Amino acid sequence: MATLSDVAKKAVVSKMTVSRVINHPEQVSDELRKLVYNAMKELKYVPNYAARALVQNRTQVVKLLILEEMDTTEPYYMNLLAGIAIELDQHHYSLQLVTRNSHTIGKCDGVIVTGMRREDFAHIIAQLDQPVVLFGQNEQGYDYIDVDNRKGMQMATEHVLSLGCKHILFYGIDINEPFMASRLEGFKRSMEHVHLKPQICLMKNSSHVAQFEAEKILRSTERRTVFVCASDRLGIGVVRAAQCLGLNVPGDVAVTGFDGVFLDRISHPQLTTIRQPIVEMGKALVSLLLEKINQNGKKVGHRIFEPELIVRGSTIQSVQTLPKESKLLGMN
Amino acid sequence: MATLSDVAKKAVVSKMTVSRVINHPEQVSDELRKLVYNAMKELKYVPNYAARALVQNRTQVVKLLILEEMDTTEPYYMNLLAGIAIELDQHHYSLQLVTRNSHTIGKCDGVIVTGMRREDFAHIIAQLDQPVVLFGQNEQGYDYIDVDNRKGMQMATEHVLSLGCKHILFYGIDINEPFMASRLEGFKRSMEHVHLKPQICLMKNSSHVAQFEAEKILRSTERRTVFVCASDRLGIGVVRAAQCLGLNVPGDVAVTGFDGVFLDRISHPQLTTIRQPIVEMGKALVSLLLEKINQNGKKVGHRIFEPELIVRGSTIQSVQTLPKESKLLGMN
DNA sequence: TAATCAATTGTTACCGATAACAGAATAGTA
DNA sequence: TACTATTCTGTTATCGGTAACAATTGATTA
Secondary structure: OOOOHHHHHHOOOOHHHHHHHHHHEEEEEEEHHHHHHHHHHHHOOOHHHHHHHHHHOOOOEEEEEOOOOOOOOHHHHHHHHHHHHHHHHHHHOEEEEEEEOOOOOOOOOOEEEEEOOOOHHOOOOOHHHEEEEEEEEOOOOOOEEEOOOHHHHHHHHHHHHOOOOOEEEEEEOOOOOOHHOOOOOOOHHHHOOOOOOOOEEEEEHHHHHHHHHHHHHHHHOOOEEEEEEHHHHHHHHHHHHHHHOOOOOOOOEEEEEEEEEOHHHHHOOOOOEOOOOOOHHHHHHHHHHHHHHHHHOOOOOEEEOOOEEEEEOOOOOOOOOOOOOOEEOOOO | OOOHHHHHHHHHHHHHHHHHHHOHHHHHHHHHHHHHHHHHHOOOOOOOOOHHHHHHHHEEEEEEEEEOOOEEOOOHHHHHHHHHHHHHHHHHOOOEEEEOOOOOOOOOOOEEEEEOOOHHHOOHHHHHOOOOOEOEEEEOOEEEEOOOHHHHHHHHHHHHHHOOOOOOOEEOOOOHHHHHHHHHHHHHHHHOOOOOOOOEEEEEHHHHHHHHHHHHHHHHOOEEEEEEEOHHHHHHHHHHHHHHHOOOOOOEEEEEOOOOHHHHHHHHOOOEEEEHHHHHHHHHHHHHHHHHHOOOOOOOOEEEEEEEEEOOOOOOOOOOOOOOOOOOOOOO
């Protein structure tokens, strides 16, 4: 309710001084600054974002440009969305979801892009004239947020190696994108480190395909087999394959996934997986973008998140399998 | 880029006339109205929402007050969130997620409430001084959006009856809330209609609990048993119970769920379920709230959505079980 | 015919903030 | 001492809209 003018009156200074205390505090003397701070506190001053947006020619809108088909039921995206929404809200920005077709509609202060493929850089991303931050590493020099995919996959591989497994297969996704290359590289490094030959199989990211592929393999071998998968979706398919053939998980077949967003806990037994802190990454996307907006689009670099190994029943028998409920954090 | 003044100049009228054409077109003569429309089209005029918010003393913020623990991995909520976000965006509103603890922080133009329990009405909802719309039917006279729970459960029950099943159990959630009462009533009605005695079991909404309960039942009977469940989560547990006991689904045991948001498709075989159009309901919540805001909080009533029966492998053998990908709609 | 009225359009002030400029006070320098 | 810099604070104009009021016009009525 209280405005700049109210605060100014209370502190017996001009509006401009109050505005300076907020935006350029170093330009105001200690004495007045304290007076103003006290007045703001007493009046519970909250700035009017519409007024600020108006005078600064801002829209207070950030677009989330989703370049791949997004299934609303895909928990991965929904978590990202939650993180972005929470953080944007803190700064009184609103979120506009746009796609390949709709992304030119309406004005905004900045854009977050996700699901981009190689060919999108020239056609779409380079054409944007607002500050941009990408979700996912890229070789084109754009600022981005990502998880350390290579490290994550090394953690998974080293985990199964530490269990004494020898017959290890990598199930990856057959697309030529950096995230997949990093995961594959992580697997290869860890295998080469112990002088094992990496065996790799790439396929569509579908539990059904993974199930089909895994059944073929499992029918033709007697040995204990480990599947290191590049997604939880593939992991779930492998678990089903084992169960259909009457094999024990994790006794006869061990499986690891990647992502750690919902799917891992749906599987029975639950999947050992590499968790990405998606909600946090969503928030970081916003922080990075807002920083960039405030610096007129200057380069702000990137931020890589640490993945986390979560060990569950698909690799170790005794592990507790009741889901640890993870609540929506950072909402107050 | 073009402003009201630009349009006014082009049409050779005053700013006020342009503003009227937008907000009160009936007050402007046909002739000028056409002139203004043309000018707007030529200049591709888009109103500045910050300026409007400023002069109308609006925040352009809507709060989503979530009164139950919300797991970010819960697809149900995420879909609701997506629907709300998409629709709010269309009207240049921003979304603020708040909880029991944080809901008083910051101003807003209206509130959407979800996950409320009986005791919340007096303590929290009645205290809000902005327009409010609830997600879920209620007996306190608040405007709301919901799905027809009774009808949905009747559809599920009649489906299994039509398959010739006789031994039918209802697995519900043990909370005393209207949505649960409606689902239970739907089951009872359909059973009484064919003169079968309804058998009801209430429990925590957990797949593990459902699995445990169902195993007990299944061990003690030889007959083909049908479980009509009040949630997909319970349904998944029942399917697992059957599989653990080596029983065939849907041959020995048939199962139906409720919600139709992701979980139904994760199960193997996939669950026959009652789909709620969650994304659409999220959009409707926003439409209803904005209508209410524009009418100074006047009562706007409620809207009930039709549920949809989706038949899958958990009740019928031959049904195709590959997931039909449902894309995020309304993003054109 | 003059007064009244309704319909339409324009003028002015203001919403709450900030940038640009102007002015005052203090410090430093010739 | 007088003059220039520097630091700090205030004044004015403005962002893009809308409400309230004023003005103009032609029609209606006493």
